[in-house]
Amino acid sequence: MQLKDQVALVTGGGSGLGLAIVERFVEEGARVAIFDRSQERIDDAVKAFGDKVVGIAGDVRKVDDNNRAVAECVSAFGKLDTFVGNAGIWDYSKTMVSTEDDELSSAFDEMFAINVKGYVLGAKAALPELYKTKGHMIFTASNAAFYPGGGGVLYTATKHAVVGMIKQMAHEFAPHVRVNGVAPGGIGGSNLAGTSALSQEGIKFSDIPLDDLMKQMLPLERAFNAREYAGAYAFFANRRDNTPGTGAVLNFDGGIGMRGFGSPNMGAELVAKFGAI
Ligand SMILES: NC(=O)c1ccc[n+]([C@@H]2O[C@H](COP(=O)([O-])OP(=O)(O)OC[C@H]3O[C@@H](n4cnc5c(N)ncnc54)[C@H](O)[C@@H]3O)[C@@H](O)[C@H]2O)c1
Incomplete structure (x- = not known):
């Protein structure tokens, strides 16, 4: 129970990676406030996790909604230890x-409003409570925070901006509140939405053949599901294992940057030498 007596607030906690983070945090003993724009997803999560969670419906682009989310979290659970900025679009x-x-x-405005402004407003709302608990902020970046080709220019720009944002906040809030990030690769089980400005409402993330693509593209040769990413957040949220870390962004993406100019399957040499297992 790494997160016993801890309280977290997770934006975008109603689906995909956010929901897996909520599930993992509850499993580790935390109580969690879920802030999401979908009331239906919140209701489902409250049904699944009972009094370990509280749901707040709202939009991360709005100052008042962020402040309300923090206030309702504190009113339900008495404090806030970890703010997870995670809600995003593609x-x-x-x-x-x-x-x-x-x-x-218009797509630039929409993308930056959710993926960057939403994180900044959430951080601002959470800061006074995190200051009291010597708490922690964790932000979801992406492979697109480091490499091209994981989105278009807008998504890639927002995720690179998230890295700068993490570093500046880590700089400003030290030594009181630490700020780190996780940069996942493609996430199985995600419902990642497109932009309204580009009329992408009808496109479904689940229609992408993620398993096939990742098998070809990643040194680790497979796709990873939301639950496999969630442990990184439990690592950053617990109060024992991460104390030297602030301003760090964990590349957690199946090794996207590790292929370099080598052969597509350097590991084949190991199989040739030691045999298949
Ligand atoms: N899906 C991937 O392959 C992938 C890869 C790398 C990084 N990411 C990042 O992971 C994060 C989570 O994405 P996911 O894949 O779990 O997507 P998801 O759509 O499954 O979950 C995101 C949740 O955020 C909520 N949300 C969206 N806009 C909101 C807003 N304005 N206000 C409040 N809630 C809002 C949605 O309702 C949804 O429940 C995002 O930051 C995304 O950029 C995703």
């Missing part, structure tokens, strides 16, 4: 060339 890798000028402008 641009489904739409290229700049194929995007009309006016769409590009």
Whole structure:
């Protein structure tokens, strides 16, 4: 029970990675406030986790909703130890060339408002409570925070911005509140939504053949599901294992950057030498 007596607030906690983080935190003994724009997903989570969670429906783009989420978390559980900024959207890798000028402008605003402003407003709302508990902020970045090709220019720019945001907050809030990030790769079981500005409401993340793609692209040769990513958040949220860390972003993506100029399967040499297992 790494998170016994801990209280967390998870944005986008109603689905995909956020929901897996909630599940893992509850399993580790925490109580968790779920802040999501989908009331239906919140209701499902409350049904699943009972009085270990509380749900707040709202939009991470709004100052008042962020403040209300923190206030309701503290009113339900008495404090806040960990703020997890996680709610995000994707641009489904739409290229700049194929995007009309006016769409590009509104999609930029939408993408940055959720993926970056939502994190900044959430952090600002959580800060006074985290200061009291000497707490921790954890933000979901992405492989797109480090490498091109994990989205279009808008998504990639927002996730690179998240890394800068983490470093600046770590700098400003030390030594009182620590700020770290996790940069997952493709997530099995995600419902990651596209932008309204690019009319991507009808596209489903689950239609992407993630397993096949990741098998070809990753040195670790498979896709990873949301639960496999959630342990990294439990690592950053517990109060024992991460004390030297602030301003760190964990690349947790199946080794995307580890192929370099080598052969697509360097591990084959191991199999040749030691035999298959
Ligand atoms: N899916 C992937 O392959 C992948 C890969 C790397 C990083 N990520 C990142 O992981 C995070 C979680 O994504 P996911 O894949 O679990 O997606 P998801 O859509 O399954 O879950 C995101 C949740 O955020 C909520 N949300 C979206 N906009 C919101 C808003 N404005 N206000 C409040 N809630 C809002 C949604 O309702 C949803 O429940 C995102 O930051 C995403 O960029 C995802």
